[in-house]
Amino acid sequence: MHGPALSGWLLMVLCGATGAYCLLRTRDGTPRERGSARAEALMGFGMAAMAVPPALFTLPEWMWVVYAVLFGAAALHAVVHAGGGGHLHHVVGSLAMVYMAVVMAPGASHVAPGGHLGHGAEAAGGVPALTGALLVYYALYVLRSAGRLIPAPAPAGVPAGAGGVPGPSWDARPELALACRLAMGTAMFAMLLTL
Secondary structure (H helix, E strand, O other), rough: OOOEEEEEEEHHHHHHHHHHHHHOOOOOHHHHHHHHHHHHHHHHHHHHHOOOOOOOOOOHOHHHHHHHHHHHHHHEEEEOOOOOOOHHHHHHHHHHHHHHHHHHHOOOOEEEEOOOOOOOOOOOHHHHHHHHHHHHHHHHHHHHHHHHOOOOOOOOOOOOOOOOHHHHHHOHHHHHHHHHHHHHHHHHHHHHHHO
C-alpha cells in the first residue's frame, strides 16, 4: 500500500483485529452467519497483510498473484452462494481486493497522466473510473453501516437494561459484527484512496 507508514500501521492493526473478531464469530450462529464471518475474517486478514508498511516487511512479488487468485476464488464462491445483499457485498469486496492486488503488484501497469496504460509510470495506479466507483460504493456502505449502528430508542415504559436478562455473548453481538463491517469498509475506502 502506498502512503504514510503510520496509516499502514493503523490499517494493519485495525484490519487484523477485525479479522480476529470475525474468526471468533465463526464458532456460533447459523451456517450462513458462520460463512459470512469466515469471508469477513479472510477479508480482514488479507487487508491487514496488504497494509503492512514496507519498512516492516516487503511482500514478495509472487504474493500479489496469490492475493489475486485467493480473492478471485472468494468472489466466485460468493457469486455461487449469492442469496442476499451480504453476499453481493462480499463479491464487491473480493473483486476490490483482486483489483488492488493487480494494481499494487510490482511492475504492474499504471495509468499514465494522459489516461493511457503504461508500465512503470509514477502516476496513481489503477483505472480512475473503477477506483472512483469503488470509492463511491465504500463511502455509501460506510455511511449506511454507521447509520445502522445508531441505537434505536427503548420501547415506551421499559427502562434500558430492565429485566435482568443477560445479553448475547460478546462474540455473538450483532452490533459488534456491524462495527467490524464498518471498520473494514472504512479501511477499504482508505486503501483505495492510496492507489
